[in-house]
Amino acid sequence: MTTSALDYRKREVLEAIIECYNQTAAPVGSRTIERLYGMGISAATIRNTMADLEELGYVTQPHPSAGRVPTEIGYRVYVDTLMEAEELSNKEKLLIQERCASLEGSYEGIIEQTSKILSEISHYIGFVLTPELHDSILRRLELIPIDGDKDNSAHRGRVLAVLLMASGVVKNHIVSVSKDLADKDIRGINRILNEKLVGLSLRRIQQISHDTADLRAIFDTDLSDSIVAFTRDTFSLNQEIHVHLDGASNFFSQPEFLEVDKMEPLFRLLEQKDRIAGLLSPQQPTSGIQVVIGSENKYEGMEMCSVVYSCYTSHGDVLGTIGVIGPTRMPYSRVVSIVDFTAQAMSQVFEHTL
Amino acid sequence: MTTSALDYRKREVLEAIIECYNQTAAPVGSRTIERLYGMGISAATIRNTMADLEELGYVTQPHPSAGRVPTEIGYRVYVDTLMEAEELSNKEKLLIQERCASLEGSYEGIIEQTSKILSEISHYIGFVLTPELHDSILRRLELIPIDGDKDNSAHRGRVLAVLLMASGVVKNHIVSVSKDLADKDIRGINRILNEKLVGLSLRRIQQISHDTADLRAIFDTDLSDSIVAFTRDTFSLNQEIHVHLDGASNFFSQPEFLEVDKMEPLFRLLEQKDRIAGLLSPQQPTSGIQVVIGSENKYEGMEMCSVVYSCYTSHGDVLGTIGVIGPTRMPYSRVVSIVDFTAQAMSQVFEHTL
DNA sequence: TGTTAGCACTCGTATGTGGAGAGTGCTAAA
DNA sequence: TTTAGCACTCTCCACATACGAGTGCTAACA
Numbered sequence: 130m131t132t133s134a135l136d137y138r139k140r141e142v143l144e145a146i147i148e149c150y151n152q153t154a155a156p157v158g159s160r161t162i163e164r165l166y167g168m169g170i171s172a173a174t175i176r177n178t179m180a181d182l183e184e185l186g187y188v189t190q191p192h193p194s195a196g197r198v199p200t201e202i203g204y205r206v207y208v209d210t211l212m213e214a215e216e217l218s219n220k221e222k223l224l225i226q227e228r229c230a231s232l233e234g235s236y237e238g239i240i241e242q243t244s245k246i247l248s249e250i251s252h253y254i255g256f257v258l259t260p261e262l263h264d265s266i267l268r269r270l271e272l273i274p275i276d277g278d279k280d281n282s283a284h285r286g287r288v289l290a291v292l293l294m295a296s297g298v299v300k301n302h303i304v305s306v307s308k309d310l311a312d313k314d315i316r317g318i319n320r321i322l323n324e325k326l327v328g329l330s331l332r333r334i335q336q337i338s339h340d341t342a343d344l345r346a347i348f349d350t351d352l353s354d355s356i357v358a359f360t361r362d363t364f365s366l367n368q369e370i371h372v373h374l375d376g377a378s379n380f381f382s383q384p385e386f387l388e389v390d391k392m393e394p395l396f397r398l399l400e401q402k403d404r405i406a407g408l409l410s411p412q413q414p415t416s417g418i419q420v421v422i423g424s425e426n427k428y429e430g431m432e433m434c435s436v437v438y439s440c441y442t443s444h445g446d447v448l449g450t451i452g453v454i455g456p457t458r459m460p461y462s463r464v465v466s467i468v469d470f471t472a473q474a475m476s477q478v479f480e481h482t483l
Numbered sequence: 484m485t486t487s488a489l490d491y492r493k494r495e496v497l498e499a500i501i502e503c504y505n506q507t508a509a510p511v512g513s514r515t516i517e518r519l520y521g522m523g524i525s526a527a528t529i530r531n532t533m534a535d536l537e538e539l540g541y542v543t544q545p546h547p548s549a550g551r552v553p554t555e556i557g558y559r560v561y562v563d564t565l566m567e568a569e570e571l572s573n574k575e576k577l578l579i580q581e582r583c584a585s586l587e588g589s590y591e592g593i594i595e596q597t598s599k600i601l602s603e604i605s606h607y608i609g610f611v612l613t614p615e616l617h618d619s620i621l622r623r624l625e626l627i628p629i630d631g632d633k634d635n636s637a638h639r640g641r642v643l644a645v646l647l648m649a650s651g652v653v654k655n656h657i658v659s660v661s662k663d664l665a666d667k668d669i670r671g672i673n674r675i676l677n678e679k680l681v682g683l684s685l686r687r688i689q690q691i692s693h694d695t696a697d698l699r700a701i702f703d704t705d706l707s708d709s710i711v712a713f714t715r716d717t718f719s720l721n722q723e724i725h726v727h728l729d730g731a732s733n734f735f736s737q738p739e740f741l742e743v744d745k746m747e748p749l750f751r752l753l754e755q756k757d758r759i760a761g762l763l764s765p766q767q768p769t770s771g772i773q774v775v776i777g778s779e780n781k782y783e784g785m786e787m788c789s790v791v792y793s794c795y796t797s798h799g800d801v802l803g804t805i806g807v808i809g810p811t812r813m814p815y816s817r818v819v820s821i822v823d824f825t826a827q828a829m830s831q832v833f834e835h836t837l
Numbered sequence: 838t839g840t841t842a843g844c845a846c847t848c849g850t851a852t853g854t855g856g857a858g859a860g861t862g863c864t865a866a867a
Numbered sequence: 868t869t870t871a872g873c874a875c876t877c878t879c880c881a882c883a884t885a886c887g888a889g890t891g892c893t894a895a896c897a
Binding site (some may be wrong): 151178223237269271273277291293297299301302303366371375376377378387389393396397399400437482 | 587593603622623625627629643645647651653655725729730731732735741743744747750751753754835
């Protein structure tokens with residue numbers, strides 16, 4: 130009696146249920162649809178269609194005498210096949226572009242502000258992951274002695290290592306240096322490392338610096354332990370991916386999260402930044418927007434959420450991920466457009482300022 | 484009938500009410516105190532004393548037939564005069580020190596980890612404010628051309644400016660540079676600026692670089708517009724204070740915040756990092772611990788919270804603020820000890836690694 | 838065969854009531 | 868001045884009831 134593929138009427142009704150549920154967060158009844166989306170059929174017919182949709186697993190009833198609520202499968206079908214991309218208004222586009230364009234030099238600032246932009250425009254949680262540096266190419270290394278007194282450093286000192294990557298990302302950290310390395314030794318090491326290592330990925334450089342034989346080849350000479358240790362330390366930045374989140378408090382406006390026991394697991398998870406990073410970064414950097422719905426998210430606390438994300442780039446390289454976390458009941462077409470547009474705007478910022 | 488100063492019994496009872504309320508978050512009755520803190524007097528006597536404390540404004544009743552709850556004034560008296568500092572256990576001290584000691588080079592990482600340590604040990608919100616740099620002394624400036632091709636930069640390029648401050652804090656940002664400045668000009672500017680500006684505060688340097696006459700005196704020559712603009716840009720880092728928070732979800736375990744309308748204003752406020760910074764940084768850097776109780780906090784959302792904070796230093800200079808935000812009902816003596824000890828441990832980390 | 842109207846049924850939500858318990862203030866006795 | 872006893876108050880919880888929204892089913896209709 131029901132064709133297995135979705136016929137026109139089923140699609141219409143499913144879409145109506147999803148749209149209506151998005152606005153009210155309450156189960157949608159047949160009468161409601163008849164009133165709001167007068168599609169030329171009566172409530173009774175809609176009821177029949179809804180029963181069909183339920184059989185297919187696209188909608189469900191919270192209790193036997195309630196209206197219908199979309200299931201995750203229903204949302205998946207909607208996102209994959211029914212939804213048409215919502216064009217952002219020019220006003221919104223301008224808003225995003227202006228705020229992105231006003232972001233200034235500091236790399237941290239860009240990350241922080243972009244997550245704020247995303248959250249404010251989507252009214253959900255905006256997030257930005259910092260770049261994974263291991264695959265980045267070294268463009269320039271600068272070693273700046275800090276403690277050394279004018280070339281005769283008699284005491285154990287420290288060196289500020291500044292790593293400039295091809296993508297424009299700058300990373301600096303402080304390296305302790307054995308006292309038998311004078312400032313001019315450091316300068317020599319700096320010159321050699323720049324000559325030999327620029328153009329290689331950080332991952333490759335770390336491999337090389339962990340192998341004493343490789344290092345010897347680079348320096349083309351016997352090496353003191355101090356130089357070996359120093360070189361290793363220079364490139365051993367503990368590269369964790371950082372996550373910037375903004376707008377978590379927007380969830381207080383979401384009716385389905387009003388109860389504390391719904392909110393708590395989510396907020397606990399969001400504080401474990403490393404888990405969020407793990408949730409999102411290992412995906413191969415497929416271009417384009419990804420949508421993860423409800424319990425497709427493997428972490429506890431995210432069962433009632435969906436994630437829409439994309440990646441941002443600079444000079445063609447994938448740098449990191451940006452996206453939005455919202456409730457499963459989410460205007461996907463709009464959020465997809467927001468994330469997509471913001472990712473592009475942010476990529477432009479990186480290309481221009483870094 | 485009641486002496487205006489707090490006599491011994493009133494102090495005992497007030498302390499008992501506060502301690503008991505800290506644990507249960509429920510109004511404390513006279514019988515409860517008699518049972519738990521057998522202080523040799525009957526419930527009826529305690530009732531009389533409680534009535535006196537209520538008259539003084541130190542405790543109150545949520546409703547006429549309930550037990551007593553400490554008021555903010557009561558907490559203030561407790562913190563200022565009754566409370567004795569709680570010594571942390573050696574285990575806790577070790578825990579803090581170990582985790583602080585394991586913090587590595589990256590300045591951002593230290594900030595982030597310290598707020599996490601504070602929140603985990605206190606079970607409340609830990610926060611760390613980044614240094615206000617304007618009063619920091621410049622130790623070293625390094626200008627690193629990025630785009631220039633081997634001394635003949637024919638196109639408009641960019642320079643990475645690395646500012647190393649006396650406190651050990653490193654700040655870098657990217658400066659656009661007019662195409663008529665060659666790499667060797669940049670090196671010259673770098674040398675001169677280091678000669679003339681090292682040892683001055685960032686605030687002073689910014690004053691100088693905004694005054695063309697001052698700049699001319701520094702460079703001891705006529706200046707092209709390019710050099711003037713470049714010098715200004717080099718030192719014009721938009722220095723906002725950053726706030727790192729951790730442990731907000733601990734508030735889900737606090738009974739008085741279980742209702743959403745209690746939680747929401749707080750979380751909304753916490754996301755406005757700039758307001759938090761304003762709340763805490765303008766205080767003159769008085770040494771020692773500060774405790775701000777309940778509505779003494781001027782921002783909406785903090786009425787039910789208290790803040791315990793102190794500052795961290797490096798080489799004698801005040802760098803920033805660290806502290807804990809918890810509910811007004813808070814074991815102040817313990818939290819004060821935690822913040823105090825962590826501030827010291829963090830200061831040591833800064834002195835050693837930066 | 839597909840669609841519509843009518844109707845009985847179900848179940849969640851809101852509302853109201855009563856009793857138990859905790860804690861007080863007051864009074865009178867020690 | 869302290870204590871015991873007692874009446875009073877107020878909150879909280881459990882239970883029952885009424886209401887309403889929405890369904891599935893059946894029968895009539897195009």
